[in-house]
Amino acid sequence: MLQEPKALSIQETPNAIRWLRSGDRRLKPTISVIGLGYVGLCTAACFASSGFRVYGVDIDRNKIGSLTKGHSPIYEPQLELHLRKARKRRLFFPTLDLDSAVNNSAVTFVSVGTPSLKDGTIDLNYVKRSSTAVGIALARKSGWHLVVIRSTVTPTTCDSLVKPEIEASSGKKCGRSWGLCMNPEFLKEGSAIHDTLDPDRVVIGEFDRRSGEALARLYCKFLRGKVTIRRMSLVNAELVKYANNAFLAMKVSFANMVANLCEELPSADVQVVTDAIGLDKRIGSAFLRAGLGYGGSCFPKDTKAFITFAKKLDTSLLLTRATAEINRKQPLRAITLGEKLIGNLSGKRVSVLGLAFKPNTNDMREAVSIRIIRELLRRGASVVTYDPRAVGEARKIFAKSITYAESAIDCVRESDLCIIVTEWQNFKALKPRDFAKLMRQPAVVDGRRLFDAYKFSGIRFKAVGLGPASR
Ligand code: NAD
Secondary structure (H helix, E strand, O other): OOOOOOOOOOOHHHHHHHHHHHOOOOOOOOEEEEOOOHHHHHHHHHHHHOOOOEEEEOOOHHHHHHHHOOOOOOOOOOHHHHHHHHHHOOOEEEEOOHHHHHHOOOEEEEOOOOOEOOOOOEOOHHHHHHHHHHHHHHHOOOOOEEEEEOOOOOOOHHHHHHHHHHHHHHOOOEOOOEEEEEOOOOOOOOOHHHHHHOOOOEEEEEOOHHHHHHHHHHHHHHOOOOOOEEEEEHHHHHHHHHHHHHHHHHHHHHHHHHHHHHOOOOOOEHHHHHHHHHOOOOOOOOOOOOOOOOOOOOHHHHHHHHHHHHHHOOOOOHHHHHHHHHHHHHHHHHHHHHHHHHOOOOOOEEEEEOOOOOOOOOOOOOOHHHHHHHHHHHOOOEEEEEOOOOHHHHHHHHOOOOEEOOOHHHHHOOOOEEEEOOOOHHHHHOOHHHHHHHOOOOEEEEOOOOOOHHHHOOOEEEEOOEOOOOO
């Protein structure tokens, strides 16, 4: 078991409880965060660097080991900086010991994973197990404690799973000895720290008034009052998260639907079209970008879970189903466009630039690069890849079946086709003349509209959502 620093004393708890009750601005409650993935670690790091004492709990020994040594197990811009700041102030304590973390804190955030099961529903086992463990810890704690679910969970989970689990293992009633909130997270990987410190809004689903009040006060303190808070029931907060992601995913698929039409129309350009649509204040430009589809740990999993959840209630989420279907097909546009440029891909050397599901992260969960590479291999192409951050993750998936280049230039060298899969800004350093000089037969598919297509008129070039040049 890891040693807890002396500075972290159980004496903090009564103060914290007083603060939660009174809203006293001078007191900061100690916090525990269970599950140190993208969500939990960013939450923990930001609270700690803002002056809160934070216990970060995980079951993964390697993760706790590297955090204890001061290394972040994930790449996220500014995360190391906040972890360093927290460490310097002795405010962040990674640990495997959930029981002491809960007992030494006043508020527990639960941010464990909720991955997809084969049928599209979510696996609530991590939420269930951590709820039981929190309950066991609460059994020996005196004083009121606030439990906050940050994991994305399908509607009614807090009421029908979290609450009964904690009540059963603690022997204490929710609303009396402890409070419960559902506080969905909306951060975007790649700008997770910024989103945590400056969220568009904080959604608080509350079991009772006291729980909601305590969490609202905590956020006011953490974000120094600069925050829009919406308080609601637990089930509404659970729904907000799914509806929010279904809507954003729909915007992406909508842009891709228009892109596919543009490709059939001489001189049409989806970027020109979506840029103009996005200026309509009723629509907005965010997420209205055509490409090879969305990936990552949230949109694919959350849309699937939303659809299957609704199906159980005999409700068909037609729009979300269409969103998911468009997205299922979209990565393969890269192959279609590539074949239009160089014909049959069998025996060809294809360079794939970008592996992470988006720039500024090393996360490859449900990355579209995975589908594209598998399809290229299936068609007999040899694949060479490069990503500034995600090569380690890619090796776990593809092992020796593909080649890993040391740089974008090395990746492109001697290839027959290059596909831009992730829009890392530093790929922009490659100019049309570089492709012309380095590649065996220069042909580029811009799957993310990274380049100015009009500058590539000298070489074979196709981009998502760009119609053929008019004669
Ligand atoms: P993750 O898989 O990266 O991390 C989850 C962590 O929880 C892992 O480190 C795991 O070891 C740990 N864990 C599991 N069971 C535990 C237990 N009993 N005790 C302690 N630790 C435990 O997940 P993530 O990407 O951080 O997502 C967490 C939740 O937040 C999910 O429900 C996800 O849908 C949601 N979410 C994620 C994002 C995102 O961009 N990643 C954004 C918004 C919401």
